[in-house]
Structure formats: structure tokens, C-alpha cells
Amino acid sequence: MNLALLFGEDFVSAEQAVLTGRRLAHLKSVLKVAEGSVVPVGLVNGDIGTGHVLQLTDTQATLQVELPEPPPSPLPLTMVLAMPRPKMFRRVLQTCATLGVKDIWLINSYKVEKSFWQTPWLSEENLRENMVLGLEQARDTLMPRVHIRKLFKPFVEDELPALLKNTHALVAHPGTGTPCPVHINAPATLCIGPEGGFIPYEVEKLVEAGCEAVHLGRRILRVETAVPVLVSRLFDACS
Amino acid sequence: MNLALLFGEDFVSAEQAVLTGRRLAHLKSVLKVAEGSVVPVGLVNGDIGTGHVLQLTDTQATLQVELPEPPPSPLPLTMVLAMPRPKMFRRVLQTCATLGVKDIWLINSYKVEKSFWQTPWLSEENLRENMVLGLEQARDTLMPRVHIRKLFKPFVEDELPALLKNTHALVAHPGTGTPCPVHINAPATLCIGPEGGFIPYEVEKLVEAGCEAVHLGRRILRVETAVPVLVSRLFDACS
Known part of the structure; x- marks a missing residue:
């Protein structure tokens, strides 16, 4: 704190x-x-x-x-995250809050186990408590908004295109051909899959919605590592 | 895995x-x-x-x-880390292994609690097991070397100057005036303090040894977040 x-x-x-x-x-x-x-x-x-x-x-x-x-500047980043395993979710949520992410969409994906959605960490009170811990770490005050979408296809078809508008839209996908851009320092939307990654159908749907599939090199990172690595790669302002 | x-x-x-x-x-x-x-x-x-x-x-x-x-390329980075709290240490060690750090020095600092050095995670077997988990995550095979130095001053005066030679030598220090450089993509030595940071005397000693004190902006990051953020900021090769 x-x-x-x-x-x-x-x-x-x-x-x-x-x-x-x-x-x-x-x-x-x-x-x-x-x-x-x-x-x-x-x-x-x-x-x-x-x-x-x-x-x-x-x-x-x-x-x-x-x-x-004033508090530190927010990141101009919308984070779309396949719901992580509960223990990791708690840390990832704190990390997002610490890094200045203000808009977090938790979505379903083929490799998200159904039980992940049952975690008490998704209650209003626990979401708030963990975001408070993340903000207090960073000396920030601006509370992120968390949106929960338990159906992949309706989210990607009906809501995602509007979120992507006028942003660099990326989906982190190990094995694709395009390296993730560096320090774009502009509004971005970043989709990160579950452990094991989005399945090909899901990547296709995300690309159809307007995302570019990008990789971070040969190393496969855990979600909790990929989040700070990607944020740091896209935004270099020491604000 | x-x-x-x-x-x-x-x-x-x-x-x-x-x-x-x-x-x-x-x-x-x-x-x-x-x-x-x-x-x-x-x-x-x-x-x-x-x-x-x-x-x-x-x-x-x-x-x-x-x-x-061949396995992915190692990072040309020597990581000097004030010994973290045991639970966090385990994750940080795995993260370092996943990110391709091959040379890890665990050092003492004023804010490192004595009990941290008693953790079973520092046994040969547990160090190896956690580095294996980190390597398996990244599809890497090159086992990092971990060096334990329980005395700050002798390490910084007698050993650190040789480690820093021909590298970008940095100490992450919130509150200093110089922002951390971006994508240097060259050999580097990076010193990261404990939760609460290095004390001014320690920063002075690290600077005397040849490190430059750099910050990451207004946000204060936990060690487990600072490690991937700094690595991603210094190295952008998607190798």
C-alpha cells in the first residue's frame, strides 16, 4: 500500500x-x-x-x-482477457489496476474451464477490493471498470467491433507470423487468451472483428507475465 | 508445461x-x-x-x-534482485526463467527481512524445480544460474563492478529523475530492490559501483510486475 x-x-x-x-x-x-x-x-x-x-x-x-x-495518467488500453484460473485472476486483476488499465473485459473461451466463472473473486466486493490493492500499489485512484461476458461469440460479433474502433486492435497469439508492435503509445485494444491460448476458430473470429494477431517471440508466457510484458511493450511513457 | x-x-x-x-x-x-x-x-x-x-x-x-x-536465445541480462518475500520469490524465479534471464543474483538489502533467507525455496532442489517450471513454460532449456549473496556491501563493492563491465548498468529506483531507457537490446545489468525499495545509502553504493538510477514513471510496481515490465522495456527482440 x-x-x-x-x-x-x-x-x-x-x-x-x-x-x-x-x-x-x-x-x-x-x-x-x-x-x-x-x-x-x-x-x-x-x-x-x-x-x-x-x-x-x-x-x-x-x-x-x-x-x-492528479493521479497518474490512465493507459489508453482496453484489455480483453479470457477469464483466467481464479488464483491467477486475482493477481492479474491487481496487476492491471497497478499498470493503469481502466477497461477490462473478461470473456469466455474454449479453454476457460466452466468452474473459473464460479470463483468468489468475481463478486462486486472482491473485484473492488483487488482493484483497490492494485491502485494503492501504484498510487493511483481511478477505479477500472470490469465487464463480464460469459459468451464468446455474441461478445466478439456484437460488442467487440465498437470497442476496437479507432484503436490498435491486437490479439496476442503465439505462433502467428507478425511480431507485436513496440511503443505505439496510442489507444489500443488487446485480447489475451487463456492458458493454452485461443483456439484457431476464436482467433479467426477476433481477426474478423478487426484484431491483428501478433506474437511475442518463441517464448510462451503465462497470462500473468504476458500482461505486464505486453503493456510495457506497447506503452513506454513514464508518465 | x-x-x-x-x-x-x-x-x-x-x-x-x-x-x-x-x-x-x-x-x-x-x-x-x-x-x-x-x-x-x-x-x-x-x-x-x-x-x-x-x-x-x-x-x-x-x-x-x-x-x-536450438532453444530460444537467452537474454543478455544479468538480474540483481533484492531477495523477495518467499511466496513472491518463487513466482519471480519462474518468471525470470520464462523470460530468458540466465544470470540471477539474489542480494541482501535493508528492507529484506532476515526470515526471507530461511525459505525452503532457496534449496538447490527447489531452485531447480522452479526454474524447470519457468523454462518448460517458455519452451526453453538453458538453466539459469542463481547466486546467493547475503551481504550487501561486499557484493556491491567487490563483485558488482566486474559484472557491470561492458553492460548497460541500471538500478530501478522510483523517484529518481531519469526514465528507464527503452529497447537497448544490448547486454545489461539490472538491479531491482525489495518491496519498499533500496534505501538511499544502497542506491548510492549501486551508483558508485557504476549503475544508473532510472525510474518507470509515477506508478510503483510490485517486484513481480517490475521484472517483466523492465525486461520487456529493455529488450524488444521477438526472438
Whole structure:
């Protein structure tokens, strides 16, 4: 937690917020704050700044909040991800939030096991909690939007073409002939398959919808590695 | 496992190998092979190719092995990593192996907790097992070398300068003024701190030894995200 993310309900007055639970525990045990300490804070979907610890008790920390700075720039990237295995999903979601991805579409694919969709990590509350962890890591405040689409074909035929409009549209597909472009630094849509990859029919449908199939070389990467590798390859702005 | 990595002791003749244990279980339960199936294989520190399943029993698979191709190119990168928290270490080690890093130095740092060095993941056997998993993911065969240095100062003063010679030497340090270069595609040495970063004294010592302190922008990344982001930023060859 490189920043404590504050929500409207944390505020007890215009400039004072009260932290409890996980954030309080982190302030105490990791950051070892005391009354008078200053910690980085941000308002969800708002600006970032500092919180002066006015009062610290066993159950809460009261912060005097100032938010003079904007959060880091979002990536102009729409991420379309075949639903990963639950344990990996949690990490991938945090990583996407940390990297500045703001638009995440979780889709079905032949190699997505049906059970993956049953994971509690897909509940509203758990999605939010993991995105908060990812944002706090990056000192970001802008909450990503997650869209769940459990049917591949209707998504790719009916919704994807509109998402792709005016973006570099790519599907990461090991074994194709075209290397993934580098530092395009422009709006992009990136489709990443499940472990084992999209099947040929799915790649065809994605290409029909307007995606270009690109590879990252001979090495096959796990989804959780491919996400940061691709993001870093497409966007080099140290913003 | 996108390739079954074979060791000398797996071979029962010049061209036949016998798999048991984890690799056998994977062939059966994930790849669902039968007699006659062909699976990708590689010889540790050697070439890659195919294994024809000649015989499959409850306890072993006998493969007829052909190895006509070289493995993917190694990255010309020496990775100097403050010892991560054990759970993360395991994933980071696998990721380094998958990405083609061949030279990994695990070093101490002020924010490395003493207990991290006690992890069983640092045993010879576990290091090898996790590097095998990372290599098998990438279809690589070239086993990385891991060096353990539990004292920061002697390593940085006595060993690091020789490692840095004729390489782009970088230390990833959020908050410094210089952005990390992109696609240098040349020999590099990359130092990555622990969660919470190297302390200023450590950065000074690394800079004295010849490293340039560079940042990745405003976002602070976890070590497991920083590794693929940095590798992808420095090397764009889709080899």
C-alpha cells in the first residue's frame, strides 16, 4: 500500500477521513505511523496527496487530508482477457489496476474451464477490493471498470467491433507470423487468451472483428507475465 | 508445461527417455496423451524437439526423442534482485526463467527481512524445480544460474563492478529523475530492490559501483510486475 485509497464514506468532514480495518492495520504494522505522521492518500476517482495522522487509536486513524495532485495518467488500453484460473485472476486483476488499465473485459473461451466463472473473486466486493490493492500499489485512484461476458461469440460479433474502433486492435497469439508492435503509445485494444491460448476458430473470429494477431517471440508466457510484458511493450511513457 | 524438459538421467538409450512423476502426470491429465502422441521436449542446456510416446503405463511414459532445433536465445541480462518475500520469490524465479534471464543474483538489502533467507525455496532442489517450471513454460532449456549473496556491501563493492563491465548498468529506483531507457537490446545489468525499495545509502553504493538510477514513471510496481515490465522495456527482440 503506497497510498491509502479513501472513499466518500471514510470522510467525517470535508477534510478529515477515518480509516479502520485493513488500511488501519497497514498504517500501524507496515508503515508504523504515529500521531503526527504523514501518509500518502488519494480519493477514489479523484486526486492524490497526503494525510496527516491527527489521532490514532486501537480501532481507527483520523487523517487531515490534502489532495493537491492528479493521479497518474490512465493507459489508453482496453484489455480483453479470457477469464483466467481464479488464483491467477486475482493477481492479474491487481496487476492491471497497478499498470493503469481502466477497461477490462473478461470473456469466455474454449479453454476457460466452466468452474473459473464460479470463483468468489468475481463478486462486486472482491473485484473492488483487488482493484483497490492494485491502485494503492501504484498510487493511483481511478477505479477500472470490469465487464463480464460469459459468451464468446455474441461478445466478439456484437460488442467487440465498437470497442476496437479507432484503436490498435491486437490479439496476442503465439505462433502467428507478425511480431507485436513496440511503443505505439496510442489507444489500443488487446485480447489475451487463456492458458493454452485461443483456439484457431476464436482467433479467426477476433481477426474478423478487426484484431491483428501478433506474437511475442518463441517464448510462451503465462497470462500473468504476458500482461505486464505486453503493456510495457506497447506503452513506454513514464508518465 | 509447453515442453517437457529432459535430463541426462531420464535417458534409457541415446534416443529414448522415460518420464515419471510430475511430468508424467502432466502428460496424462493436462495434455491427455496416448501411445502415438507427440509432445514437445527439450534436453536441459541442449536442443528442443519432439517426443513420440512409445509406451504409456500407470507409472511411466517412454518417449522416442528427436531434438533438431536450438532453444530460444537467452537474454543478455544479468538480474540483481533484492531477495523477495518467499511466496513472491518463487513466482519471480519462474518468471525470470520464462523470460530468458540466465544470470540471477539474489542480494541482501535493508528492507529484506532476515526470515526471507530461511525459505525452503532457496534449496538447490527447489531452485531447480522452479526454474524447470519457468523454462518448460517458455519452451526453453538453458538453466539459469542463481547466486546467493547475503551481504550487501561486499557484493556491491567487490563483485558488482566486474559484472557491470561492458553492460548497460541500471538500478530501478522510483523517484529518481531519469526514465528507464527503452529497447537497448544490448547486454545489461539490472538491479531491482525489495518491496519498499533500496534505501538511499544502497542506491548510492549501486551508483558508485557504476549503475544508473532510472525510474518507470509515477506508478510503483510490485517486484513481480517490475521484472517483466523492465525486461520487456529493455529488450524488444521477438526472438
